[in-house]
Amino acid sequence: MVDLTTRYLGLQLCSPVVVSASPLSDSIETLQRLEQAGAGAVVLRSLFEEQIVHEALDVHELLEQWTDSYVEAQSFFPSLPEYNTHPAAYLEHIERARRDLQIPVIASLNGVTAGGWTRYARLIQDAGASAIELNIYFVAANADETAASVEDRYASIVTAVREQVSIPVAVKLGPFFSALPALIRRLAACGADGVVLFNRFMQPDIDLETLSVVPSVHLSTPAELTLPLRWLAILRGLDVPVSLAASTGVHSAADVLKALLAGADVAMMASALLLHGPDHLRVVVDGVEAWLRERDYLSVRQLVGSLSQASCPDPAAFERAHYMKALVSYSGLNGWSTG
């Protein structure tokens, strides 16, 4: 029997495969299926502060806009008992998930203001979440905003949230930092218990019919795993005091194993589950266990980080040299001549 347990954010997980934030977490029934299929933990779909703010202000604006402006009609809508602009439904979902599941339930929060981050983090904690995943994705579109000030912003968010909550806090980051290890070390100092590499967000696309900018969301592919792999390996080697989660491109048992080898404490998956259904998770976990068993590993812990930059026989492979090699081999594969 291989020991599949792992520790993530100080939590003891029964399996290194974690369900990342996605619509799959909207139904308690699906969450239970995922648990039965061997998930180590689940991350609920993000609570978006921006959306809450928008809805609250839209409702307010709408109810106020035409109020008291005409003698025969001092309002245009009935007064409803509740407008649910508060994230009550989300918080109730956390409570139910915690009640109905054995595995840890991690809530995800996507904030836009200092007040929002802290207020909702506190509410999430009060609702009973096992941990919080802060999903920070800031597009620095202002030419006056420097890389340093962007990093300051991340640090201050983590500090503010840490001051408000006592449960573990993970930070889900994008890959677009010039000095990722230093940033993560700083976030750890601010109180982050772990980092999730990396987040994938809605990207703008262009509709050629309507000549308009439209949102687009694509599922990840296994090819995308290589980006987190590199950084996991580097970070594990640097001994940064945080839990590491691999996200993006984890589709199969092989992908999970690679992530763990590189240094992830857990591997998170969503796209593959959306594609193949919640029971696919059982295939993945069984695959991991079989691979470990075949190779006489006793536990996942043995595996984690065993091929990190610090542990691997060829550390440079995670750095620039690797890039050159790949390019050469790629050209060769296609039979191109570099002439």
Add this chain to the structure above:
Amino acid sequence: MVRQVLFQDTTAEETQDVTHEFVTVDGNEAAAHVAHKTSEVIAIYPISPSSAMAELCDGWSAEGKTNIFGTVPRVVQMQSEGGAAGAAHGALIAGALTTTFTSSQGLLLMLPNMFKIAGELTPAVFHVAARAVATHALSIFGDHSDVMAVRTAGWAMLCAASVQEAQDFALISTAATLRARIPFLHFFDGYRTSHEVNKIVRVTDEQITGMIDPGLVQEHRDRGLSPDHPVLRGSAQNPDVFFQAREACSPFYARVPDIVQAEMDRFASLTGRRYRIFEYMGAPDATRVVVMMGSGAGAAQEAVEGLNARGERVGLLQVRLFRPFAVRAFVDALPRSVRALAVLDRTKEPGAPGEPLYQDVVAALAEAVGDGHLTGMPRTIGGRYGLASKEFTPAMAAAVFAELDAAKPRNHFTVGIVDDVSHSSLTVDPSFTTETPETVRALFYGLGSDGTVGANKNSVKIIGEETPLHAQGYFVYDSKKSGAVTISHLRFGPNPIRSTYLVERATFVACHQFNLLERLDVLEFAEPGAVFLLNSPYAPGETWERLPVELQEAIIERGIRLFVIDADRVAREAGLGNRVNTVLQPCFFALANVMPHDEAIEAIKTAIRKTYGRRGELVLERNFAAVDAALAALQEVAVPPVSAGSRHRLPPVPPEAPDFVQRVTAMMLAGKGDLLPVSALPVDGTFPTGTSRWEKRGIAAEIPIWDPSLCIECAKCALVCPHAAIRMKVYDPALLGPAPDGFLHREWTGRDLPGSAMTIQVAPDDCTGCGICVDVCPARSKSVLKHKSINMEAREPHLDRERSSFAWFQQIPDVDRTTVQIGTIKGSQMVEPLFEFSGACAGCGETPYLKLLSQLFGDRSLIANATGCSSIYGGNLPTTPWTTNRDGRGPAWANSLFEDNAEFGLGMRLALDQHALLARHLLSGLAQAAGEDLATEILDADQSSEAGIEQQRVRVAQLKEHLHRLATPHARELLGVADVLVKKSVWVVGGDGWAYDIGFGGLDHVLASGRDINILVLDTEVYSNTGGQASKATPRAAVAKFAAAGKHVAKKDLGMIASAYGNVYVANIAMGADNAQTVKAFVEAEAHPGPSLILAYSHCIAHGIDMRAAMSHQRDAVASGYWPLYRYRPRTSASGEHPFQLDSKKPTLRFKDFAMSEARFGMLDLANPAEAERLMQLAADDIAERWRLYEQIVSVERTAPVIMDDEDHTRTALAKEEGGDG
């Protein structure tokens, strides 16, 4: 809420301290509270100003609030007030405690049932916010003409004069009706009491229970129809017994006054508030007494106190129980010293020897003298006051007392107006005032959209409920739906406030919108030394320079202290947009010194939490931030000793406006309509059209600016503009010579009218800035996609150029209607709209259809307009958007009622048809004298095209010339009706409340009449004008008032009902989805020789949408199948026709995706997601089912003959096809 011991009831048998709970509410809420507590069944229908009572009860029942019997009252919305009365009658006769609420026309519709309910001795209370009945004009405002019109029905009538009384009398009348078995009309003055916010003592549930005798309730239930003890009610009686049976009820009426007084006494013992059925107040030895009822008594009482304080001996006898009129009690209530009486009536009964209360008083006095109870008849005069909420002030009451002192007091006088025709009016001394220094009087000028009224309502509540002070708020609105000015009148002070009139001497004035200073004299009512708070976007020094000189002078002369704040900036920074209310409210509290600063801020925040709490922390945080930032931004302006500058207040209308507009309209626009004498006004309610063009409101911050280089001449912008503020003209480029600098134009590339120039022009002072034109503009810049051919830009920098351009544009000749294809989008927009610059909501979804109608047929249309939004923006003075062309022709418009509009329009058709018959008959007889050829051409004219109509106009003009010369009796007669020989178009216009609900019976009858009549239903799917109540047009799953939990049943398919007749043209249209189908439907409907029904999807603010994108919503409504486009075109040929044509494609958008973009659907999802999901699915099923049905109907063959039912009428569609007269 503060609990205070206010009353010590020393008159009750045992002296007791009563602890009171104060609430600050309006009269409607005060009455509705009791009505809901004491009713089991409530039948409702919206009508101003009583709608709020129905809405509150509906809301309370929806929330599960119970009555004193422990059940939730069952609230049912009916299709009309007649229906509500019928349902109430049925519930009553089955033994339920039942009520309803209404006003004005609604009460009149209840009259037949009211006779029955009284005749059957049924305990019931109807609560009425008394309102003027429409006569020469509609008025929504308060007087007693409605309740007086039903005084013969046999109901007891109890009149409340204040907000407190509206609550207390609701209860007393309920207690009394159970004991008396006579139904009660409990009424109070519309708006003045129904909408005045005042601090009152709330009646507790224990007190209500204490007043309602369970034994009497059981007796009522026992009388209810039951098969277990069956009886017969409502028999038909013959001459042998009816009379005697009618007299059998008399003892019940005789007992009512004593019962009411006894219930009032019981109420006093429970609450400490003592009332009498006739309440005398004033000098015990008064020689002159005024008798009146209703809210005016508050002002009269102040006058009595003021006059007596000056040593006079006067009194007021307030009538509370008007019917049954208790003669003995009335006489006993009068002081024996009285020598002269003036009876004031708030109604006019033309032709009567006096108004109703006067008649009753005179009869009572005569009877008392006759039976020796009174030794002599005091001199008694009667007068009218306060019609349609005309102000009634202490000064006016004082004028009445002065008149009673005259040697020969004038009888049948009026007070409050200047009657220079019948010379009935009393002279009022404007310096007479009863305002006391301890009462703070505040006036606030704001816009409907800025939250001023809402904040002031909150302020009144704060002062009323958080301090020992008394407080009163009353709110005045102008008649526009967009950019409406609101004036809030607030009073507060240590004593109860019964000043039932507007603030005339303000100690505090606030102007929340800087640009109002240009148009209004906001300091007109400011006392010397008053404080003036101005929301200004400028620094203090610059603010002063920008004030109109007249305002500067007023400030200097009256020593007014001026404070400024840039509230818009503070609100913006707090993330509140243009809602300046929470910024200005703390400034008011600070400057008016109502309560300690910290307490005030706390109280404001508490009130904000109460008002907005359900909308989330974020909303509260932002409002709190605005409150906190307010005072720091408030600055006092050092007022210079002399005025300076060149800015002056603008005249209300330009000098070139016609005489009537200068004399009459301008006064109303300036807010001085009260000063117009009787002689200035038309005797029969007939007003000129074409007046909105003189009212330059300039309310838009941004206006559309045209870029001719990108324009593709599609005319969509002009088509959709709800305010006719974007126009298109195609004209001879030679005219461009003297065009002003900056006048924009381009070459017209259309194949018709080659070589022409064209211009799209905005009317910069008439545009409301709704942005719909920009949303629909399809022409974009290739290099910057957001730049269209028309773009919203700040108005100010473009104003001068656009003003001179629009002026010049207007004098460019309009295109000759006969040369363009008027039935196309472009063609229709080349011709002049005869509906322009209405005060409809910015972005209104109804008005584009009316404008199109006016373009297509306006020069020959009669319009019957149902009461509702369209009659308000169409016909609410001061101005009307209906206008004329250069020849003086244009739509002739009339509003009759809400319920009768189809019949009203049918009457117009009948008159035209009859006159056409007469004209044709006369012309046949005069053919020889007038010219055979001309006569034949006229009689056989083909008027199916614009050219044909124009030719007929020329012929009729020739005919009239001949007739002038002939001068025989027949020629003169024909001359009088000859114009009818030119084809006329009758349009019946109204909203869905009319067509689907209250007017459906008439509409159905008119559809069945076979007559050539065109019906346009502006379907907003709710009662828009009264604030968004559900109608039978409201779709399933939408939230509306009276359907707060989401409408459970599907929308009525009126189009299919109409098409079932077979010979009715029906079109379901949505301009935003298919412009061309819309234009086509109008043209086809008008051409159809029988009845035509157009159902026009009209987006509305009550849908909760971004109005800028409203036309896109229409497109999505169609794309989702929610509003399928179709036309049912009756055919008259022999066989094989498929009259039904689906014009829209099979749904491509999920209903939910459309619905969730509108708050009317989305709000339910926020409030109750599970129910929203269920109803949404049902609504989607509705759509699918209807689509399937329509697809099947497409292939149905049908040929219903279109034949007039009138034998005299020569024309049938069949005849027309065979070469009839068209």
